[in-house]
Amino acid sequence: MVELFDTGRIIDAILLLMVLEGALLYLVYRRSGWGLAPGTLVTTLAAGGFLLLALRAALTDAAWYWVSAWLLAGLAAHLADLWQRLRPQ
Template structure:
């Protein structure tokens, strides 16, 4: 069990769960309302943070960690923009 945590494979499992959740949300939202955009960028932000954790645990080069964190930041900004745009309506 400790190897699962220190190797980063636990993050792989969490990313698979997030991917499944995103797929289910897209299917569900298609039937209910138009566009799952805000939910998907929120999931993308979390997924990018998990990728950053995975990169750190696996000892990946710093550029992979920086790219994952930049992706998380960009998804977070997109999430805020979508939420503020919706609130302004």
């Protein structure tokens, strides 16, 4: 189990589950109209995904600039998500 964390494979598994979750939520939205619109869904999942990639970089002792880059990408996705949700309709 320790090697899952040392190699970052645990994060790969979580990211795969997030992709499957996104696909399922997209299908639910397409069939019923219920749930998040695709654009909002993408920015929401991207923000979390980028944070997971930052964690993976830190777990695998990647250079500091990779951790920073993933965190910055997470911030950008988070701000895009907020902008989509809070803009006047």
